[in-house]
Amino acid sequence: MRKLLLSAASVGLIAAPAVAEVSDGKVKIGILNDQSGVYSDFGGKNSYEAALMAVEDFGGKVLDAPIEVVTADHQNKPDIASNIARQWYDNEQVDSIMELTTSSVGLAVQALSVEEKKVTINTGAATTELTGAQCSPYGFHWAYDTHALAVGTGGALVKEGGDSWFFLTADYAFGYSLEENTGNFVKGQGGTVVGSVRHPLASTDFSSFLLQAQASGAKVIGLANAGADTQNSIKQAAEFGITQGGQKLAALLFTLADVHGLGAEAAQGLNLTESFYWKRNAESEEFGRRFLERTGSMPNMVHAGTYSAVTSYLKAIEAAGTDETEAVAAKLHELPINDVFAQDGRVGANGRLIKDVYLMEVKAPADITEEWDYYNVLATIPGSEAFMDPAKSGCPLVTQ
Incomplete structure (x- = not known):
């Protein structure tokens, strides 16, 4: 019997269980936005808090790997944002960058992320160019657009x-x-x-x-x-x-x-x-009051959109069984989006989240x-x- 099992396995008749693959033993997400300038209330540090809430609500792990969130202030300057993004990707094992308030920054980091083969999810930037002429196979536009x-x-x-x-x-x-x-x-x-x-x-x-x-x-x-x-x-x-x-x-x-x-x-x-209002329904109000207790402010669409983006990214990793970019991007396109921010949302072929x-x-x-x-x-x-x-x-x- 032992010989029969070994023989069957050697010719592929018994499939080995799939092994979840997470690079570097962790999933690391970067929240890059304006934290000191004209848009600091628009997204700012509260977007980072929204990302942390999403990780905590997800359980702190995905595929048994810990989830880490880092943040930085790009000062609304595409060159500074690109330098931070490259440092994160090349030296700090960041897997995905999100928020990206300021369209010039969003476009620059999305373009760099194509070279680096990394997922970006824009929740703070507005331009339709992100899912138009400058769209990316790994780029997603989440909260709103022009x-x-x-x-x-x-x-x-x-x-x-x-x-x-x-x-x-x-x-x-x-x-x-x-x-x-x-x-x-x-x-x-x-x-x-x-x-x-x-x-x-x-x-x-x-x-x-x-x-x-x-x-x-x-x-x-x-x-x-x-x-x-x-x-x-x-x-x-x-x-x-x-x-x-x-x-x-x-x-x-x-x-x-x-x-x-x-x-x-x-x-x-x-x-x-x-695209979000905290008093729209019971679920959004519960989220809003938790956010208020944590930050002293109610969430706007950028904050709630960042919570949704992080949650959706983690769900995509879980569904793909890996944090490999191509597989995760495919799942983001495939999975329906249902959370406090979006109900029955779907991602278009250009990376645009389509929701009410x-x-x-x-x-x-x-x-x-x-x-x-x-x-x-x-x-x-x-x-x-x-x-x-x-x-x-x-x-x-x-x-x-």
């Missing part, structure tokens, strides 16, 4: 009669993408774009830009910026009486953290688009029942409408 923001906020304001637009745009890849996507959507709905002006990242004086927007006579001034830049734009617009003069401000990328930073009095009535997003309105202060209770959810926008069809994204990896 197309979803254009459909959500832009669509709402056009329906309200805001059919002429002037853009105040951050002068780098994110701003260009947000202006282009929103402008195309406005024009597709029969509206017009009367002009635009670009400002440097982390500006403090928006007066000349706002005066040009005011003089344009456009019904809507589209703020194609984010973080402290958007907050400062809104504050200074109030000083010029822009909304009192009848023009609307469109905060095209504005999150719960920004509303909190600006204050409900100044932000009331703004329409905005997010939400059109919000900031409540009047009198309607706020507790701190962080800032939004009325006006509409749920299905993922198939919010995000670009992968076949039309321009991603060369997508076969027709």
